[in-house]
Amino acid sequence: MKKLLFVDDDTKLLNGMERQFHAMRGEWQMKFMDQGPAALEFMAANPVDIIVTDLRMSGMNGAQLLENVRDRHPDTVRLVLSGQTDMEISLKLAGSAHQFLAKPCNPDELRDAIKRAFAMRDLLSNDNIKRLATRMTSLPSLPSLQNQLAEEMGVENPSIERVSEIISRDIGMTTKILQLVNSAFFGLPQTFSRIDEAVQYLGLGTVRALALSLQIFSQYNQKTMIHGFSLDELASHCWQVGVIAKKIAQAEHGSPKLNDQCFLSGLLHDIGHLIIAFNLPEQSILVFERARKERMTICESERIEFGTTHAEIGGYLLALWGLPTPVVEAVSFHHRPADCFSQGFSICIAVHVANAFAHDSIELRQDWPGHGVDEECLKKIGIDNRLDFWRNRCLGNGG
Ligand SMILES: [Fe+2]
Numbered sequence: 001m002k003k004l005l006f007v008d009d010d011t012k013l014l015n016g017m018e019r020q021f022h023a024m025r026g027e028w029q030m031k032f033m034d035q036g037p038a039a040l041e042f043m044a045a046n047p048v049d050i051i052v053t054d055l056r057m058s059g060m061n062g063a064q065l066l067e068n069v070r071d072r073h074p075d076t077v078r079l080v081l082s083g084q085t086d087m088e089i090s091l092k093l094a095g096s097a098h099q100f101l102a103k104p105c106n107p108d109e110l111r112d113a114i115k116r117a118f119a120m121r122d123l124l125s126n127d128n129i130k131r132l133a134t135r136m137t138s139l140p141s142l143p144s145l146q147n148q149l150a151e152e153m154g155v156e157n158p159s160i161e162r163v164s165e166i167i168s169r170d171i172g173m174t175t176k177i178l179q180l181v182n183s184a185f186f187g188l189p190q191t192f193s194r195i196d197e198a199v200q201y202l203g204l205g206t207v208r209a210l211a212l213s214l215q216i217f218s219q220y221n222q223k224t225m226i227h228g229f230s231l232d233e234l235a236s237h238c239w240q241v242g243v244i245a246k247k248i249a250q251a252e253h254g255s256p257k258l259n260d261q262c263f264l265s266g267l268l269h270d271i272g273h274l275i276i277a278f279n280l281p282e283q284s285i286l287v288f289e290r291a292r293k294e295r296m297t298i299c300e301s302e303r304i305e306f307g308t309t310h311a312e313i314g315g316y317l318l319a320l321w322g323l324p325t326p327v328v329e330a331v332s333f334h335h336r337p338a339d340c341f342s343q344g345f346s347i348c349i350a351v352h353v354a355n356a357f358a359h360d361s362i363e364l365r366q367d368w369p370g371h372g373v374d375e376e377c378l379k380k381i382g383i384d385n386r387l388d389f390w391r392n393r394c395l396g397n398g399g
């Protein structure tokens with residue numbers, strides 16, 4: 001049984017929620033409370049899977065409550081449901097909340113957000129890994145890009161284009177900015193897949209505050225990275241996959257939104273490597289060594305080590321952070337597109353093929369078998385004849 005805790009000092013609203021979710025009683029064990037301290041006391045004796053809290057509450061407010069929950073129960077998924085859209089508070093929350101939902105929230109929307117969080121948790125079979133991703137509040141950023149960003153921010157009139165360009169080369173910064181801007185917290189009806197639009201929307205002041213806050217953009221620590229695995233190398237591979245995936249989508253006459261989501265998914269596709277290398281450096285070395293020695297793919301080696309792969313781990317974190325569902329799906333299934341829920345040509349297919357092209361073109365790791373294209377899957381969809389065209393267009397001089 002999944003355990004949920006709802007906290008709101010508006011008891012009327014709390015009662016309303018209890019009624020609305022009555023039908024979920026078979027699947028969810030729910031507790032409704034109107035005070036932060038009492039909620040913490042309850043959690044000390046009864047750990048929950050997900051907490052949903054209001055922000056503005058008398059006594060302990062939602063931000064303080066979530067900070068406590070993050071420290072005492074880092075494995076709990078933390079959602080905010082609030083009518084307040086204060087930039088300063090939302091920046092503070094970026095380090096403690098996984099997702100923000102805006103009030104008034106349609107009960108179906110809240111139920112779906114909770115269900116999605118549970119579904120992604122179920123997809124990951126390894127509890128340790130699940131715990132590890134839930135505990136992460138930021139991802140490492142490249143120091144060189146952080147310096148460039150600080151430099152650009154320091155000039156008299158920083159350019160949004162230049163700032164966006166720097167951010168979009170960094171997986172950690174990109175994910176954090178998109179997490180923030182895609183939160184329903186700001187009450188925006190659309191989802192953002194483009195960093196320049198996100199920066200434009202948030203404003204340079206907010207981005208500067210985010211960039212300077214070490215709590216949010218954790219500095220990449222050389223010592224935590226594993227032997228033979230460089231963050232620079234991963235960043236340039238991801239950038240290349242993003243560019244190629246977008247070109248493939250353009251070749252298929254994708255809409256501008258689809259093209260952008262292909263780029264973003266490509267950029268984030270190997271985010272799981274970052275999570276593993278950053279948190280489990282020793283096991284990460286084992287994974288790479290086994291793959292090299294036994295001539296197996298990294299995914300096969302990861303399955304032996306963790307029972308899951310970097311693809312699912314990355315997808316889980318992105319889902320937890322509220323990134324657009326098609327992006328989460330493409331990242332989760334980039335090595336096994338046949339299992340993806342989307343039918344026909346999809347972002348997942350574009351990223352899967354782009355990843356194979358990127359490995360072919362630069363031989364990221366010559367001593368490990370690369371990840372080829374799942375031609376069987378393309379054949380089933382009826383697009384296997386497009387492969388050569390894509391290859392020429394992306395890797396040749398076809399633009
Ligand atoms: Fe991958």
Ligand SMILES: [Fe+2]
Pocket residue numbers: 237241269270355
């Ligand atoms: Fe990759």
